[in-house]
Amino acid sequence: xxxxxxxxxxxxxxxxxxxxYTVKELALKLKVDDCIVFRIDNxxxxxVDKKLRERLIPIFRGDMYDNIPW
Numbered sequence: 001x002x003x004x005x006x007x008x009x010x011x012x013x014x015x016x017x018x019x020x021y022t023v024k025e026l027a028l029k030l031k032v033d034d035c036i037v038f039r040i041d042n043x044x045x046x047x048v049d050k051k052l053r054e055r056l057i058p059i060f061r062g063d064m065y066d067n068i069p070w
Contacts, residue, residue, distance in 0.1 A: 003057060003060070003061045004045070004057060007045055007060070008044065008045050008046040009044055009045070009046065010044065010045060011041075011042060011043065011044055011045075012037075012040050012041050012042070012043055012044075012045065012048065012056070013041045013042065015045065015056075015060045016041070016060075018060075019059070019060055019062070021059075023037045023038060023041065026059070029059050030052075030055055030056070030059070032052075036052075040052070045057075
């Protein structure tokens with residue numbers, strides 16, 4: 001919840017580069033085509049439609065790294 005409030009005015013390209021993802025890697029994680037990621041790359045997080053935003057937030061938040069069994 002706090003992740004969205006802190007980062008809602010940041011561009012997708014900025015958040016993507018902070019997580020070190022290329023456009024193709026992000027598209028694979030979202031299971032969408034590359035052209036969709038290119039289209040939203042210059043939009044702010046709050047401007048992306050809700051269905052796609054709900055899939056983007058866990059990726060940018062790094063939820064997958066919480067499940068690593070060290």
